[in-house]
Every structure is written in structure tokens, then in C-alpha cells.
Amino acid sequence: MYHLYPYSFMDTNGDGIGDLEGIIQKIDYLKDLGIGAVWITPFFPSAWEDYGYDVTDYCDIDPRFGTMETFLRLLFEAHRRNIKIILDFVPNHTSNLHPWFLESKSGRLSPKRDWYIWADPRPCGGAPSEHQSVFGGSAWEFDSSCGQYYFHYFYKEQPDLNWRNPEVRRAMNEVLHFWLKRGVDGFRFDAVKHLSEKFLGYDSSSFPARVLTEAERQDIFREWRKIVDSYGGVALGEGWETDLSKWIKYYGDNLDAFHLPLNFFLMKTDWQASNIRKIVDEVEAALPRGAWANWALGNIDISRFSDRYGREFERLGAMLLLTLRGTPIIYYGEEIGMRDTLIPKDRTRDRWGRDPERTPMQWNDSRYAGFSSVEPWLPVHDNRKRVNVRAQDCDPTSLFSLYKKLILLRKSHAALQKGDYRSVGTSSESCFAYIRGVFGQRFLVVLNFSGETQYIKIEDLDSEGLILLSTLLDREEACDLSRLSLRPYEGCLVEMASDG
């Protein structure tokens, strides 16, 4: 799966911002890379306070990205190439300019008043609770026209919908049907954790309990899942849970909530062999029977992978991501090693500082990296001479070539796609090794997380193997698993002899 940020993928109308036509132009790029599904972040009409996550109309296309006709063409072109299209669905909040909110705000007697979360000031004055917004400051905004506060977990321009209200549920479910009927293949449900908020030191008598209980929230997840299933689609859920036992709940008690609760466990952690092994083992052990995993190294909300962990780990990260069990999700540009871009103060767009990881895709080494014919909305990284698709496509040893090979190998071997996962011990603490296998076909993945060459023995394995791929893309050879050498930060994918 490819996590595509449309603002920065490809601009075709010369306004410096990416557009849907740009995705159509680059659909063969995605096909050649081996992508099977594209999750596109919101391109619906929006006030762009939170770059698409403040929707003003859930059932249309922001004219800055194209028209409904362009979107349907994109869907057609993607499907023609066997690529699925997954949309972002933002249920927790709308824009404060959404007609629903404007109506709700128009007066205490508005028929849509209860579509959002309104509360009186405390008797002694001030916000109804101590609740803090994730973006900082109080989660309550005072509306002087009616003398009440409304709740916003994110920016004040993103008022939270009241999911206790059945009309909200119905209206939002209609949105799902709207897109599914048009042929989209599923949704990534945004910020679902925040449908039920935690109470942080507030006096319950002064605040109407409109926030959901855990059980009510699960019920909504199940309802969405039913809708998505009825069209044969997929439901991804974003919870940003760092606690495994909480994350697992997003699958649902009977696997009836999200197919793929997004997995953030590799994103902010200690990038060391023993820790990564622990994470993968724990996720694998926690997965309910029949649940399908997913993995990602980055996304639109955090620094690029190499800026978090170091460039030396780029190739290791790629091999890990593409050989684990579960759907790998590649953040756009990760396949060429895009880095965070320094954003001058006067070019800042996102108030929360997420511009560096959202800059234009680097297609070639030209001034605007082939992304646009004019100065793009965010600056292009000055590493574009080296870090660009065209240059890396011609270089058989590039990171891009590694991504392509890994995806191809994954697609052509059932063991890598669907096989079991089992971690294995090695004689080096700096290495993480695991086996993926199905029907007698077995692959060993060994990753050296250190800057030194490691000579290792894989525990309980004396057999021979065949190195199919090294992250350095320079060896394909037979090897002895009791004496395997790995260069600094090298990873190897080894096909094992069936009797090993």
C-alpha cells in the first residue's frame, strides 16, 4: 500500500500544488513500483487549516485538486491497473466552515445544535473542562454569539462531531455509501481514538456527557465495518495507540471492527535489533487468530524515516517493512529516501510543524524536482540531485531499485506474502533474524543493525541457503547459515533449503 499525500505528489495545472490529474499521470509509476493499493489523504473541499483534515464537504472534490470527473477517471485508471483506491474518512470533526457547523452555531435552537459538542461555561466562568487539544491549548472554544463553548480535539477550526447523535451517524454513514457506490475500495478512518475522549479533571456535573463510552465507540466501528464489507472494501483505522492491548481492540472482539488498525509501533522507538525484534514478536503474539497485520515506517505526521533513525538504516528499514507478515504501507518518497526539508519561516504552512515531511515528490533533479513548473507550495529539498526517481531508476544499486526488488520478491513468493513469521536467535545481539514460511517454502531475513561486520550463526539452523537479495544489491550467492557474514547495516533475504 502507498500512502499518498496529494498536495505534494504531482502538479499538472501549474499552481504549485499537487492534483488528481497528477496522480493519474503517475499511476504507471505506482504500477511499476508494484503498488497494489493507494491510500490518498483528503482531497475534499476543505479550509486547509489542517490540510484536508478540516472538511467542508465530504461528498465532493476540492477544486484545487480537480473535479469529480477527474476523480472517477483516476479510479478507473487505477482499477484498470489492478490498483485499489482508499480514501481518508474524517469522522471525528468537520471544518468550522462546514455547513453543518455553521447551522449548529447559528443558535441554541438550531436543528443541528446537537450535531456538535456544546457546553456552558463553568458556573464560575471559563471552559467547561480542563481538556487539552492535541495541537495545544484548551479543547474548548468560546462562541460569544450563543455564550457557549464547543469542543475541538484538534484545531479550533475543527469542531468535534457529536457521535451520540443518531443523525450524525446516519449522515456520516451516507458519506461512506456515497464513495463506495462510486467504486472506492475502502477508507482510512481518521483519528478514531478521539471519538471517545478521556476526561481530564473536569467536573462532570457541568458538562453534558456527550462523549462516547468505549462500548459505544466499538459499536460505531462495527457499523462502519458492515458498510465497508457490504461493498467488499477495506477499513483502516487510525488510533495512534502505543499500548498494544489498546491497539488490538481496534480489530474488534470478533474481528468485526477494522481490518487494519494502523500500526505505529515502528515509528517512534529505539531502532535497535533487540527492540525491533521485541516489537515484532509482541505484535505477532498479540494479533488475534485470523487478524492481518500491517506495518509502516512513516507518515504525514512525523519526521521522515531517515531523519528519525539515520540514513544508514534506510535499506534495512525497507527490507524489514517488505518482508514482515502483514500489509506494508510505504509513505510517498520513502522509496527514494526523501528527507525532511528545512522550511524557512515565511514558507511555513502547517501550524504544527509537519511541513518538512510533506514536501514535493522528487521526480527528477530539475529546479522543482519535476513536481511542478512553478515554485511549489512547499520548498523542494536541495538533495534532489541525488534523491530523485529518475536518477535512482537508472542506478541498479539505488534504494529505489531495492524497493522494487523487494516488492517483486514479495509478490512472487507466497511465503513472503502470506507465510508464518517466526523470529530466530542469532549469535549477534546486533542482528534481528526471522523466518517466513508456507508450504515448505522458507525464507530467512537477517538484518544487521550495527555499523560493524557481523559473522553470525543462526541458532538451530545448520543448513545451506541462497542469498536472493542483499540490501546492498551486490550479492546473490549460496551461504552457510552457521557462518553468515553481514556487512555494516546490511540485510539479507535468504531462501532456505527445504530440509533446513
Ligand code: NOJ
Ligand atoms: C491524523 C492525520 O494524519 C493528521 O494529519 C490530522 O491532523 C489529524 N488526524 C486530525 O484530523
